Amino acid sequence: MAQQHGQTMRPAGLDDVQIAVANPARFDADEHLAFARSVDLDLFEAEASDLAQDDAAIQDWSPSKCIRTADGHIIPRPMALLAIEDVTRRFGGIVALADVSLAMEQGQIVGLIGPNGAGKTTLFNLVTRLYRPNDGRILFDGKDLTRTPAHRIARLGIARTFQNVVLFQHMTVLENVLVGAHARLRPFSERRGRKQAQYILDYLELGEFGRRLPGGLPFGTLKRVELARALAAKPTLLLLDEPAGGLNHEEVGDLAEVIRGLQHDLDLTILLVEHHMNLVMSVSDRVHVLNFGRKIAEGTPGEVQADPAVIEAYLGAERVAAA
């Protein structure tokens, strides 16, 4: 920045006017003017680059690539936290996922629904690298996960729960949660890990169960312990595979509160696979629908519920079940 009499030059303003009045000899009108012009020039350049960005965006205008800001500018869509791009996964002759794309932004709760066998869990298994896609890419925070080994996934900030509760039966509840902290704490400290695990158990109102073994605890409690273990890994992205499965009506209501809390309190981005429609529609910002491995719809909960293809997919599944 330009210097004036050994001081950093300030933007044209009251100070300059005061200097000009109090000590005209110290006030360099030419330098002041040059600075004021350079400020204008900077503004002009900023505007020009803004316009150039708009132009580029307009040329490449498509709702999946661009958004319109509140003040009317069209700008490139912010980078997704998770971007699944044209992913295909086959198991022998079965195509579990075919050309599926899905993007979610930081802070969103995204629902992933679809009849049994639609490919939802397979998608989780691809993101967590239990499986590798046959085709397509999965980007997390811009980084391609395709070659990331499964054990690194937690360290990157992705955690999950499983459709069927998976807990170590010979370990206490607190130790099970500690396993989650172990995945992320570098270097690992048992004392810090336990403190973190206890904090999460308390947050999920499970504090009293820390010393118990999982055997004999109610199913709803076990599901929540699994959630605690996922949270102990301090994820940015949390994948929940049917967290309401097997819960009673009241527990499902509590779960909705917990999921919203995770978004607000812990700033989590959540991908939620669920058959419980009231839950998924009440907490999700957006919903994607799979059927026979293909994505058939995407939108707000309202849009998806009104989509004829979605209604047909679910009615079709009911007809098959009834036959």
Ligand SMILES: Nc1ncnc2c1ncn2[C@@H]1O[C@H](COP(=O)(O)OP(=O)(O)OP(=O)(O)O)[C@@H](O)[C@H]1O
């Ligand atoms: N490891 C595997 N080996 C063979 N086939 C598999 C494997 N994993 C999934 N599949 C098949 O892929 C398809 C999708 O299964 P997936 O478990 O992803 O469905 P889903 O949408 O999670 O269903 P649900 O709602 O019943 O949990 C199914 O036909 C399933 O049998």
Ligand SMILES: [Mg+2]
């Ligand atoms: Mg499943």
